[in-house]
Amino acid sequence: MRLARGYVAAGLVGVVAASVMFLGAGSGGAAQPAGPFSASFTHPQPNPYFPLTPGLVLRYRGTDGPAKFRERVTVTHKTKTIEGVKAVVIRDVLRRADGTTAESTRDWYADDNRGNVWYLGEATATYTRSGQVDSREGSWQAGVKGARAGKIMPSSPKPTDAYRQEYWRGQAEDQAWIVQNHATVTVPKGTYHRVVRSYEWSRLEKANVSVKFYARGVGIVAEHDVSGGTESFKLVGVKRP
Numbered sequence: 580m581r582l583a584r585g586y587v588a589a590g591l592v593g594v595v596a597a598s599v600m601f602l603g604a605g606s607g608g609a610a611q612p613a614g615p616f617s618a619s620f621t622h623p624q625p626n627p628y629f630p631l632t633p634g635l636v637l638r639y640r641g642t643d644g645p646a647k648f649r650e651r652v653t654v655t656h657k658t659k660t661i662e663g664v665k666a667v668v669i670r671d672v673l674r675r676a677d678g679t680t681a682e683s684t685r686d687w688y689a690d691d692n693r694g695n696v697w698y699l700g701e702a703t704a705t706y707t708r709s710g711q712v713d714s715r716e717g718s719w720q721a722g723v724k725g726a727r728a729g730k731i732m733p734s735s736p737k738p739t740d741a742y743r744q745e746y747w748r749g750q751a752e753d754q755a756w757i758v759q760n761h762a763t764v765t766v767p768k769g770t771y772h773r774v775v776r777s778y779e780w781s782r783l784e785k786a787n788v789s790v791k792f793y794a795r796g797v798g799i800v801a802e803h804d805v806s807g808g809t810e811s812f813k814l815v816g817v818k819r820p
Contacts, residue, residue, distance in 0.1 A: 634820025
């Protein structure tokens with residue numbers, strides 16, 4: 580999912596670079612999360628900052644430079660079993676201003692017994708304006724070709740938490756670093772308090788850094804590039820089941 584990015588604080592890139600080193604540049608330690616085990620998902624607990632409630636629909640508006648986009652994220656009733664874990668399928672569709680599909684993704688997430696949300700992969704495709712598939716780059720699945728599941732949201736997110744969100748060496752290596760958990764954010768949909776703020780980036784594109792804001796009971800409410808890009812998205816609508 581993409582979302583708001585904007586101001587560049589002095590020294591931010593250096594701080595993120597230090598976090599990259601902390602998370603590890605190769606193998607071992609915290610650099611590569613162990614894959615989830617079925618026993619850890621026997622009684623999954625919901626995470627308020629990344630709800631996997633079937634029927635929840637989030638709508639966003641955003642820009643990337645001069646281009647305008649609309650995004651619709653739907654928590655479906657579908658599931659997919661990956662490495663013995665029943666993951667919830669989330670459908671994420673990005674459309675251009677003229678209504679044509681720019682990107683369509685199916686993401687797979689699962690809550691564990693402690694309330695951590697795991698990211699087990701995605702099937703994604705970008706499209707030309709004529710509707711032809713342009714690329715499927717970025718697709719991956721835990722347990723396939725060495726890919727490993729990552730954590731998308733800790734059970735009790737707090738500043739200094741740092742973790743891999745996905746790991747497929749050389750293909751998918753997103754990471755996150757939480758810096759705040761009591762932020763207040765105002766977006767077109769409304770004002771949210773006790774918001775988690777995190778910096779997120781890929782080890783494959785270290786110059787590109789985004790900041791994301793997660794609100795309780797909703798998930799991402801805003802995201803914007805702080806370095807290396809121009810994307811900016813904000814929540815404009817929520818439909819609950």
